[in-house]
Amino acid sequence: MIRLDKITKNYQPSKDVVVQALKNISITINSGEFVALLGNSGSGKSTLLYIIGLLEKATSGSIFIKDKNISELNDAQISRIRNKTIGFVFQQFNLITKLTVLENVLLPAAYSAYGIQKENKDYARYLLETFGILEKGNSFPNQLSGGQQQRVAIARALINKPEVIIADEPTGNLDSKTGIQIMDLIKEIHLKEKKTIVLVTHDEHIARYAKRIVRIVDGGITT
Amino acid sequence: MTKLGLYFTEGINDLLKNKGRTFLTSLGIIIGVYSVVLLLSFGEGLKLYINQQFESLGTNLIYILPGKISGSSPSLLGGKKFTFSDYRKLRSLLNNSQVVPVTTKNVSIETPSKSESTSLMGSTVDFFGTRNLTLTEGRYFSRSDEASGRKVAVIGPKIAEKLFGNQNPVRKSVKIQGLRFLIIGVTEPKGGGGLGGPDIDNYVFIPYKTAWILTNDKSFLSFYIEPPDKESIPVVVEKATRLLLEKYKVDDFSVTTQDELIATISGIFTVVNSVLVGIAAISLLVGGIGITNIMFVTVSERTKEIGIRRAIGAQENNILLQFVTQSILLTTLGGTLALLLAFLTNLVINRFFPATITPIGMILAFGVSFVIGVVFGVLPARKAAKMTPVTAIRYE
Numbered sequence: 001m002i003r004l005d006k007i008t009k010n011y012q013p014s015k016d017v018v019v020q021a022l023k024n025i026s027i028t029i030n031s032g033e034f035v036a037l038l039g040n041s042g043s044g045k046s047t048l049l050y051i052i053g054l055l056e057k058a059t060s061g062s063i064f065i066k067d068k069n070i071s072e073l074n075d076a077q078i079s080r081i082r083n084k085t086i087g088f089v090f091q092q093f094n095l096i097t098k099l100t101v102l103e104n105v106l107l108p109a110a111y112s113a114y115g116i117q118k119e120n121k122d123y124a125r126y127l128l129e130t131f132g133i134l135e136k137g138n139s140f141p142n143q144l145s146g147g148q149q150q151r152v153a154i155a156r157a158l159i160n161k162p163e164v165i166i167a168d169e170p171t172g173n174l175d176s177k178t179g180i181q182i183m184d185l186i187k188e189i190h191l192k193e194k195k196t197i198v199l200v201t202h203d204e205h206i207a208r209y210a211k212r213i214v215r216i217v218d219g220g221i222t223t
Numbered sequence: 224m225t226k227l228g229l230y231f232t233e234g235i236n237d238l239l240k241n242k243g244r245t246f247l248t249s250l251g252i253i254i255g256v257y258s259v260v261l262l263l264s265f266g267e268g269l270k271l272y273i274n275q276q277f278e279s280l281g282t283n284l285i286y287i288l289p290g291k292i293s294g295s296s297p298s299l300l301g302g303k304k305f306t307f308s309d310y311r312k313l314r315s316l317l318n319n320s321q322v323v324p325v326t327t328k329n330v331s332i333e334t335p336s337k338s339e340s341t342s343l344m345g346s347t348v349d350f351f352g353t354r355n356l357t358l359t360e361g362r363y364f365s366r367s368d369e370a371s372g373r374k375v376a377v378i379g380p381k382i383a384e385k386l387f388g389n390q391n392p393v394r395k396s397v398k399i400q401g402l403r404f405l406i407i408g409v410t411e412p413k414g415g416g417g418l419g420g421p422d423i424d425n426y427v428f429i430p431y432k433t434a435w436i437l438t439n440d441k442s443f444l445s446f447y448i449e450p451p452d453k454e455s456i457p458v459v460v461e462k463a464t465r466l467l468l469e470k471y472k473v474d475d476f477s478v479t480t481q482d483e484l485i486a487t488i489s490g491i492f493t494v495v496n497s498v499l500v501g502i503a504a505i506s507l508l509v510g511g512i513g514i515t516n517i518m519f520v521t522v523s524e525r526t527k528e529i530g531i532r533r534a535i536g537a538q539e540n541n542i543l544l545q546f547v548t549q550s551i552l553l554t555t556l557g558g559t560l561a562l563l564l565a566f567l568t569n570l571v572i573n574r575f576f577p578a579t580i581t582p583i584g585m586i587l588a589f590g591v592s593f594v595i596g597v598v599f600g601v602l603p604a605r606k607a608a609k610m611t612p613v614t615a616i617r618y619e
Contacts (some may be wrong), residue, residue, distance in 0.1 A: 050613045062537050083579065088535060090616075096531060112536070
């Protein structure tokens with residue numbers, strides 16, 4: 001499903017300083033897998049996740065998604081993969097505050113080739129209902145609790161029925177009880193919907209939800 | 224919902240959310256479009272007004288004037304004056320047309336109690352016919368008045384009122400440059416006297432032979448020729464020109480038609496109007512820069528949102544178009560408001576002056592607002608579109 005080949009990522013915060021965030025990383029994530037990238041803050045795990053999620057470009061190396069070499073694609077093609085194949089869940093929820101819950105969930109569909117269709121609306125309602133927040137459909141994100149907001153974000157990640165869900169510390173802004181509920185939900189999605197899940201966390205307990213744990217230390221993988 | 228619908232509704236919502244900012248930003252465009260549209264409507268009204276003025280003074284007229292009036296450097300100065308023999312020759316050559324000689328002079332006209340300065344027109348009785356001038360009081364001067372140079376005068380209604388108030392001036396006498404004249408008629412009011420038209424209501428008309436006594440000079444300033452119909456205008460112009468060329472140089476006189484004269488005068492006003500419109504357009508530029516400015520602010524405020532949109536699949540183009548749409552909405556909103564204001568202003572102005580907003584003016588107002596929206600919105604929108612998604616999404 002996803003294959004990284006000798007990925008490095010360098011940052012240059014000032015003229016004479018180069019920070020190597022990722023060093024020669026190669027990893028393959030198979031279809032239907034649940035992988036946790038575990039590491040301390042500054043380990044480079046989030047950078048790795050953003051490269052996998054096509055939000056950031058690697059300094060060198062190649063990334064293949066469904067055997068397609070991403071480095072050969074232009075912005076429109078990469079955006080289309082983000083839209084169709086990948087769903088994002090963030091630590092900060094990252095909902096758009098001026099849009100209602102339903103509009104937030106439907107936004108990825110708006111950017112798809114066909115725009116928002118009736119099936120999308122039905123599916124959005126189905127997801128909200130399944131997550132127990134259908135009655136919040138016309139509310140705005142700031143009227144929701146953290147757990148509810150993260151559920152909206154997960155619904156948004158699922159709306160275009162992507163094959164991969166990428167979650168960046170999805171419980172980081174939640175209390176532990178709500179965090180467990182969200183992780184249970186993600187696990188359920190993995191099992192029922194057969195989604196490939198790539199999760200980033202610094203928390204060993206959270207990482208244990210995954211079938212495979214990849215430890216990231218100083219920009220490299222240790223097993 | 225299509226993407227365009229998305230840009231549109233989100234753009235509108237965003238503008239409505241910041242009503243104060245929206246209004247202040249579009250104020251530059253409002254002022255710019257308003258002044259351009261209004262000035263264009265003035266120009267259009269001016270042309271209409273000039274045409275009306277000339278038409279009320281007789282149609283299809285040919286003018287023979289001293290000097291050169293058409294060409295690159297029009298000038299009414301330095302030309303020759305025409306003689307009585309020119310008049311006789313023109314009249315016998317153009318026997319199908321009315322040939323009316325005119326001599327003018329600025330004079331003072333006095334009653335025992337009042338004195339006014341005015342323009343004197345010495346001509347034949349045919350003058351009144353060719354210029355559509357009828358009388359409200361008294362009579363025209365006769366052929367025998369003309370032939371014997373009798374001191375009789377037909378006066379315009381404006382000068383009549385100035386000198387005599389509400390009294391009927393006919394059969395009263397006035398002094399023009401010390402000579403006693405009998406007033407025999409008053410012309411109907413023609414209006415005019417503003418821009419582009421002679422103040423014919425203020426004129427004093429006397430037989431040309433009588434006028435010669437006052438001018439000390441047996442000459443004419445100009446001729447009006449009324450051909451039998453519109454079709455014969457070119458022939459008459461040609462004939463008259465050829466005749467005058469036997470005696471005068473080509474730069475000494477002009478044979479021009481009413482249409483040409485209107486075109487010349489309109490041309491001058493068009494140039495003046497274009498300059499004014501150009502100056503007003505500068506405010507549009509300033510307004511446009513204001514749009515760019517505020518759009519940069521908007522983009523920077525919405526950096527995180529842009530990052531989120533990119534993460535869930537928005538392409539660079541989607542982001543670009545979203546912000547350009549918002550900028551276009553902002554400017555066309557301003558343009559529409561400006562047009563509305565211009566219409567309202569026109570309603571008021573129309574009581575005094577026939578200013579008209581033409582369809583071209585309206586299309587121009589919309590077109591210009593739209594183009595300003597695109598041109599001045601594209602730079603901030605490009606900045607938004609070119610953000611790296613991950614940098615944008617981490618922006619706080």
